Amino acid sequence: MIIYRELDEIQDLKGCVVSVGNFDGVHRGHARLLDVLCQTAQKLGVPSLVVTFHPHPAFLLSPDRAPPPLTWLDRKLTLLSHAGVDRTLVYPTNQQLLEMSPEQFFQEILVTRLKARAIVEGADFRFGKDRAGDISLLKLMCSRQGIDCHVVPPVLFNEEPVSSSRIRQCLLDGKLRDATAMLGRPFRTVGRVVRGAGRGSHLGFPTANLNDVPTLLPREGIYAGIVPLQGRLYPAAISLGGNPTFEECQRKFEVYILDFTGNLYGHLLEVEFIEYLREIRRYESVDALIAQMNDDVSQVRTIFERYVAQAKSDHAA
Ligand SMILES: Cc1cc2nc3c(=O)[nH]c(=O)nc-3n(C[C@H](O)[C@H](O)[C@H](O)COP(=O)(O)O)c2cc1C
Numbered sequence: 001m002i003i004y005r006e007l008d009e010i011q012d013l014k015g016c017v018v019s020v021g022n023f024d025g026v027h028r029g030h031a032r033l034l035d036v037l038c039q040t041a042q043k044l045g046v047p048s049l050v051v052t053f054h055p056h057p058a059f060l061l062s063p064d065r066a067p068p069p070l071t072w073l074d075r076k077l078t079l080l081s082h083a084g085v086d087r088t089l090v091y092p093t094n095q096q097l098l099e100m101s102p103e104q105f106f107q108e109i110l111v112t113r114l115k116a117r118a119i120v121e122g123a124d125f126r127f128g129k130d131r132a133g134d135i136s137l138l139k140l141m142c143s144r145q146g147i148d149c150h151v152v153p154p155v156l157f158n159e160e161p162v163s164s165s166r167i168r169q170c171l172l173d174g175k176l177r178d179a180t181a182m183l184g185r186p187f188r189t190v191g192r193v194v195r196g197a198g199r200g201s202h203l204g205f206p207t208a209n210l211n212d213v214p215t216l217l218p219r220e221g222i223y224a225g226i227v228p229l230q231g232r233l234y235p236a237a238i239s240l241g242g243n244p245t246f247e248e249c250q251r252k253f254e255v256y257i258l259d260f261t262g263n264l265y266g267h268l269l270e271v272e273f274i275e276y277l278r279e280i281r282r283y284e285s286v287d288a289l290i291a292q293m294n295d296d297v298s299q300v301r302t303i304f305e306r307y308v309a310q311a312k313s314d315h316a317a
């Protein structure tokens with residue numbers, strides 16, 4: 001996939017099929033839209049092009065109220081590329097963009113600069129200053145210019161449209177299964193490994209403590225997870241919350257990687273959440289905590305083996 005970081009980098013384009021959106025999470029609703037985008041582009045013999053804004057306009061408009069995203073930029077680009085998108089413009093959101101009317105955005109960017117031959121959007125698409133433009137305006141402007149406009153119906157989950165905000169809410173409410181179903185894959189995040197209290201190794205479970213996490217984090221608790229590391233997938237036991245057994249209430253994001261030894265300080269570690277196991281509790285003794293951690297780890301192993309077997313059979317089907 002070709003990635004443009006500025007509009008001016010796009011020089012050679014003789015036409016394309018465009019989809020504009022934030023694509024946070026690249027969830028199942030996005031996947032359907034991207035399928036239509038890629039098929040339409042193929043039929044017309046031009047590249048498919050996603051326009052996404054970075055940072056999210058909501059972040060520039062009201063940084064305190066903007067929700068943390070489901071995906072960080074590199075991950076989003078990887079997922080868009082896996083979906084078959086030929087090119088993505090990561091539009092560096094600025095004041096000038098935020099001031100553009102829907103008509104200006106359509107004419108100056110989609111028509112003049114990108115030479116859109118067709119546009120693919122969801123029914124709730126909004127664009128331009130104050131999100132003033134909607135699908136009926138887009139259709140009208142497209143028809144005047146002879147541009148095809150495809151409106152893709154939403155993918156439903158439990159009879160409601162799949163959306164990034166719904167997935168965020170499920171993660172915060174501890175409904176990990178619903179979030180996974182709507183994403184179409186496990187929720188993944190990333191963080192930088194920093195030093196913790198230096199206690200994990202003594203307990204027999206060294207945990208990589210993650211900082212600078214660019215995404216939302218699910219509800220507190222103990223989870224079974226997967227860590228892609230050095231070309232392998234490792235089962236992982238995740239602790240998200242405090243260490244009440246040690247009178248520490250500060251929220252930490254810790255990962256014990258099964259079957260792994262090595263120094264990870266300073267590394268970026270990606271972590272997938274597979275299953276919620278239990279709440280964090282205060283144990284009366286360190287031995288009681290260790291016994292519980294042993295139990296958690298054996299559950300993690302079983303869940304991992306089931307997950308890998310399922311992934312293999314899905315792949316074979
Ligand atoms: C699988 C797992 C389960 C855990 N469960 C609890 C718990 O229920 N209560 C608690 O106080 N700490 C729990 N912890 C966190 C440990 O207290 C923490 O990993 C330990 O204190 C090491 O901290 P450090 O990495 O900062 O050295 C758990 C950690 C893991 C990996």
Ligand SMILES: Nc1ncnc2c1ncn2[C@@H]1O[C@H](COP(=O)(O)OP(=O)(O)O)[C@@H](O)[C@H]1O
Nearest residue numbers: 195196197198200201206207208257263264265
């Ligand atoms: N299996 C493992 N899972 C996670 N971290 C590990 C593992 N093996 C070694 N490590 C290393 O040990 C560190 C964690 O040890 P720990 O005693 O918990 O110290 P800290 O409190 O600084 O996290 C990790 O940051 C990583 O560098």
